[in-house]
Amino acid sequence: MQTFGWPEAYFILRSASWTLALTAIAFVIGGSIGGVFALMRLSRVRALRRFAAGYILVIQSIPVLMVLFMSYYGLSAIGIELPPFFAASASLAIYVSAYLADIWRGSIESVPRQQWEASASLALTTTQQYRYIILPQAIRISLPPTVGFLVQLVKNTSIVQVVGFVDLMRAGMLVNNATYQAFQIFTFVGAIYFAICFPLSRLSRHLEKVMNASRPH
Numbered sequence: 001m002q003t004f005g006w007p008e009a010y011f012i013l014r015s016a017s018w019t020l021a022l023t024a025i026a027f028v029i030g031g032s033i034g035g036v037f038a039l040m041r042l043s044r045v046r047a048l049r050r051f052a053a054g055y056i057l058v059i060q061s062i063p064v065l066m067v068l069f070m071s072y073y074g075l076s077a078i079g080i081e082l083p084p085f086f087a088a089s090a091s092l093a094i095y096v097s098a099y100l101a102d103i104w105r106g107s108i109e110s111v112p113r114q115q116w117e118a119s120a121s122l123a124l125t126t127t128q129q130y131r132y133i134i135l136p137q138a139i140r141i142s143l144p145p146t147v148g149f150l151v152q153l154v155k156n157t158s159i160v161q162v163v164g165f166v167d168l169m170r171a172g173m174l175v176n177n178a179t180y181q182a183f184q185i186f187t188f189v190g191a192i193y194f195a196i197c198f199p200l201s202r203l204s205r206h207l208e209k210v211m212n213a214s215r216p217h
Contacts, residue, residue, distance in 0.1 A: 002179045016192050022160065022167060025089045034099070035104060037098075042105060056102055064095040068160065144204050144205075172186055
């Protein structure tokens, strides 16, 4: 029987890079989609608002694990087989898009109404209002909760092991199956998650403090 040593630790550390890559891909793609849905939720067109609201409601009402099952096993049942990495990336991106859309919509709505009225008095178009007046303030407000959500995303990547993708958690389980030294292995895995998430948590608190996002405008 193997023992937990440097080769096994290196294998787990290398798998952590896949966790980070998966997080980055899901955040970028999901954030892009979420930004579009946030603007759709604020649109003057009722159909767009209702479609975006329905999308967000449905995705937030389903466990992200279910989205992953549907992306991997559900699509394969109708002849569309995705590699585990693509299925995991797509599922997490869908999950991210629904939550960031709500976070960013709330941030935009937090910008005082007077800012809209003042920019309208300058004869700015809606696009110019968003670009020069509203979005710079909304981004400032949204940064702390966005970074906080990123911490949750890092931890939620652990579910991708169910489709066979070797992320940090899956690597720990494989090494445990070979060595049966669960305490050492999962302490090591937990320490890596902590090393990733703790700086992000501190960054979120720092941003909240520096930007004083909760201060009434």
